[in-house]
Amino acid sequence: MRIEIKDFQHKRILSAEVDLDDPPSLVRPVDGGDREVYLHWDQAIDDERHLRRCPVCGCGELFVRKDFPQVTGLLIVVLAAVIALVLFGARQQVWAFTVLGMVALIDTAIFVFAGRCLVCYRCRSEYRDLPIRADHPGWELATGEKYRSK
Numbered sequence: 001m002r003i004e005i006k007d008f009q010h011k012r013i014l015s016a017e018v019d020l021d022d023p024p025s026l027v028r029p030v031d032g033g034d035r036e037v038y039l040h041w042d043q044a045i046d047d048e049r050h051l052r053r054c055p056v057c058g059c060g061e062l063f064v065r066k067d068f069p070q071v072t073g074l075l076i077v078v079l080a081a082v083i084a085l086v087l088f089g090a091r092q093q094v095w096a097f098t099v100l101g102m103v104a105l106i107d108t109a110i111f112v113f114a115g116r117c118l119v120c121y122r123c124r125s126e127y128r129d130l131p132i133r134a135d136h137p138g139w140e141l142a143t144g145e146k147y148r149s150k
């Protein structure tokens with residue numbers, strides 16, 4: 001499992017590789033650096049090796065999201081919309097629809113092929129390359145509001 005550890009301001013501290021069979025209580029960055037972070041594994045992993053609790057901050061609520069930079073996805077959509085508008089303006093309807101169709105395809109491909117990762121509501125640390133329950137809930141606004149930094 002790979003952890004992207006964040007602090008309470010959601011700033012990235014370090015990323016670390018962790019063995020779920022023998023989780024370490026202290027991790028150091030994989031890319032060097034001298035920052036160390038203590039992890040708390042009490043009740044963090046259940047019998048099916050699913051993460052139940054954030055070992056960084058102890059928060060018991062995690063959400064699942066598509067592991068794809070959301071900014072990139074938005075950029076693709078905005079760019080395609082602009083191109084399609086220009087093409088519509090130039091009366092190139094076929095090309096405009098082609099562009100829109102391709103974006104729909106890319107969107108579908110991302111949805112199908114992108115992996116999933118778990119994110120902690122409180123500290124926003126991210127967990128990759130681990131078993132995730134098929135029905136693990138995604139982001140919920142009400143829960144997100146509860147942990148919003150004041």
Ligand SMILES: [Zn+2]
Nearest residue numbers: 054057120123
């Ligand atoms: Zn956390």
